[in-house]
Structure formats: C-alpha cells, structure tokens
Amino acid sequence: MxxxxxxxxxxxxxxxxxxxxxxxxxxxxxxxxxxxxxxxxxxxxxxxxxxxxxxxxxxxxxxxxxxxxxxxxxxxxxxxxxxGRKIEPSRYSNTIGLDQKHNCGHQLSKEISSILTRAIYSSSRLLIHYLSSNSDNEIREIVPTAIFESRNRWYVRVCVLEDNSYKNFKINRVNKVITSKSIGNISIPEDVKWKAPVILTLGPHPKHGFSKGLKRDLGLDKKPLFNLQTTDALAGFLLSEWAVDCSEDSSLDPYYFQYQLLNLYDLKDVSSMVISPGYAIKRKVDIQLETIDEEN
Known part of the structure; x- marks a missing residue:
C-alpha cells in the first residue's frame, strides 16, 4: 500500500x-x-x-x-x-479476464451502512425504517451484531428488541437509521444460531448425466462426500450460493442445481434452511413472508 x-x-x-x-x-x-x-x-x-x-x-x-x-x-x-479484505486497488493493467461484477440497481448508502457497522462496534441500539415485503416503512428497534454478504447482497444481522429475536435485514432496504431514544445499558440474548456449527454434506446431483466433472469440482476424486462447514444462521445462504438441491426427492433441475444435499434430514432444525433451494417443496413448513423477504 x-x-x-x-x-x-x-x-x-x-x-x-x-x-x-x-x-x-x-x-x-x-x-x-x-x-x-x-x-x-x-x-x-x-x-x-x-x-x-x-x-x-x-x-x-x-x-x-x-x-x-x-x-x-x-x-x-x-x-x-x-x-478483513484490504482496500487496495490493483495497479496491474495487463489483465486477461472480463470484469462482469454488476451492482443490482439500488446502491448502498455510505451513511446508513456506516451507522449500522459503528453500532456493532459500540453495541448501540438503533431505530431503523425498513422496506419489508409487507410494509413500505416498517420501524424496528434493533441492536446490530454482524454483517455478511451473500449473492452480491449485504445483510446486517440484528437483535430485534421487540421480541429479542435475531433476523437478517438487507442493508439496501434500510431507508433510514436514527439513534434510539432509549437510554441505559441493554442486555440481549446470545445469538446461538450465529455460532452453532453446521456441516453440509454435498455430492453430485443424482439426476445429472455427467457426475465425473461434478466430482472434480468438489474435489471428490478420492473421496465420496464433500463437507462444508458453516453455522445455523448461514447454512441456507451458503446452499443458495452453491445452487444445491435441498428437496426431498431431488426434483430441481440438475443442470442448474448440480449438487445435492445429502444430509438433509440432519438439518431439519436448522433455522436458515427455509431459504435453501427446494427445501419447502412438498414440506409442511411454516414460512412467514417476512422471513423470506428478510433472508432471501
């Protein structure tokens, strides 16, 4: 630098x-x-x-x-x-690739995103105005605890103080952030799902006609299974990123969803599975519209 x-x-x-x-x-x-x-x-x-x-x-x-x-x-x-990725622009100009990373429409606000991250470092409570699936201006009192990126979207992990539940909000849908008028220290519950380890076991989709290449992609030349380690809160996001078929009967298109989740039944209590590809198909899963909007 x-x-x-x-x-x-x-x-x-x-x-x-x-x-x-x-x-x-x-x-x-x-x-x-x-x-x-x-x-x-x-x-x-x-x-x-x-x-x-x-x-x-x-x-x-x-x-x-x-x-x-x-x-x-x-x-x-x-x-x-x-x-921890450094902000260090490359000065190499003799590149041979095509940069096709595109921002999808709405740009993130420096002001809003920085208020959220500073609140994480200071453990501060905030009031946010949020554009959800069922409200143009939903007001929540929150304590932000982490940020993460999935499928070119940035999310903030928060404890919603109304019921002390943890949710993921898309940062680009936060319309306004103000410091909460509530005063004094506040105790929030531990975010168990954010830390709880989860193993995702993957293999080539059984209905794909050319599994040899898929095995090579997963490094399965000499082993039958591929394990991804993540957490309860992020498992569904990771499965979506990898385009993994999480349906019970492997019913998704194998040429788009080239991998299959092999330990599906071990993950029935993992909260973020509701947003994984095919998980809700033929299942009696109570998925609130709000949850889909905030996490998907």
Whole structure:
C-alpha cells in the first residue's frame, strides 16, 4: 500500500468503526511505528474536522463533523469490516479476464451502512425504517451484531428488541437509521444460531448425466462426500450460493442445481434452511413472508 492508500484506510475505519489506533494501523499495513505516526499526522493535517484524539483510550475517533475525505466503494469498505479484505486497488493493467461484477440497481448508502457497522462496534441500539415485503416503512428497534454478504447482497444481522429475536435485514432496504431514544445499558440474548456449527454434506446431483466433472469440482476424486462447514444462521445462504438441491426427492433441475444435499434430514432444525433451494417443496413448513423477504 502506498501512502495515499494508508490515508484511505484511516478514512474508512473512522467512518465504519468509529475509531482506530496506531497499533491497528500497523497490524493492517505492516508499517513501522514511525510511519504510522507520520500517517496519522498527515491525515489530521489534511482532514482536521474528521478526527479527534482520545487521550484516555489512546486512539483516534471519528468526529461529529466527519465527512469522508476519499471516494471509495461501499462494498469494499464492508468487505474490510466483515472479512478483513484490504482496500487496495490493483495497479496491474495487463489483465486477461472480463470484469462482469454488476451492482443490482439500488446502491448502498455510505451513511446508513456506516451507522449500522459503528453500532456493532459500540453495541448501540438503533431505530431503523425498513422496506419489508409487507410494509413500505416498517420501524424496528434493533441492536446490530454482524454483517455478511451473500449473492452480491449485504445483510446486517440484528437483535430485534421487540421480541429479542435475531433476523437478517438487507442493508439496501434500510431507508433510514436514527439513534434510539432509549437510554441505559441493554442486555440481549446470545445469538446461538450465529455460532452453532453446521456441516453440509454435498455430492453430485443424482439426476445429472455427467457426475465425473461434478466430482472434480468438489474435489471428490478420492473421496465420496464433500463437507462444508458453516453455522445455523448461514447454512441456507451458503446452499443458495452453491445452487444445491435441498428437496426431498431431488426434483430441481440438475443442470442448474448440480449438487445435492445429502444430509438433509440432519438439518431439519436448522433455522436458515427455509431459504435453501427446494427445501419447502412438498414440506409442511411454516414460512412467514417476512422471513423470506428478510433472508432471501
């Protein structure tokens, strides 16, 4: 990373986490103490209204007058926060691939997405106005706990304070975010499903005519099964991404859903299975429209 990229990193972390210290910058970039000190000094000189130094915590914090000093991609910022992917544009120009990654319509808001992520770091409660499947302006009081990406859509995992349930909201459908007027500390239940390990056992679709290639895709040249490890909350998302047939009778199109879920009956209590391909077919599953909208 060059010096300008380091300044960009400070800008993004201030906006999306609310604070950053010298040690964090050194760990993220591999720079020396002297370089980190110089980088913060330069950022403060160029963007004095963006940053404050908190002596007690020995860290730099986002100021109330913060205005991004750099133009950056929201998805890249979220990928940094969620998965640690560095915001470092490639300077290699002799490429041989076609970039076909497209954003689907509505662009993510820097302001809304950063308020949500800062609330995760500060364990803050928020009021959101959400565009759901049955309301144009559904108001929820929430505590955001995590973010993740699935099928080019970014989601925020939240505890809904009305009933202390955990849900996944599409960030692009959050119309407005305001700080909750509720005061005092709040205790939310542990998100057991977010952490509960789940194994997905996959194999070639039995109705696909050419299983040898599918086995090669899954690395099954010398073993019969392929196991994916995920969690209760994310299993359905992962199965959708992999286009896995989760129906009881392998009834989905094998040339689109090329893999089959082999341990289907072991996953009957996994909450996110309701959004996996074919899971609800011929099943008496109580799937609320709201759940489909928020998670699918």
């Amino acid at each position: 060059n010096f300008s990229d380091n300044l960009l990193l400070i800008d993004v972390l201030l906006m999306y986490t609310g604070s950053i210290n010298r040690k964090q910058l050194m760990e993220l970039t591999g720079m020396s103490i002297a370089t980190a000190t110089r980088t913060f000094k330069t950022y403060r000189e160029r963007y004095p209204d963006n940053i404050n130094y908190e002596v007690g915590n020995k860290r730099y914090e986002k100021s109330s007058t913060f205005n991004p000093g750099f133009d950056f991609n929201v998805e890249s910022a979220l990928a940094l926060i969620a998965y």
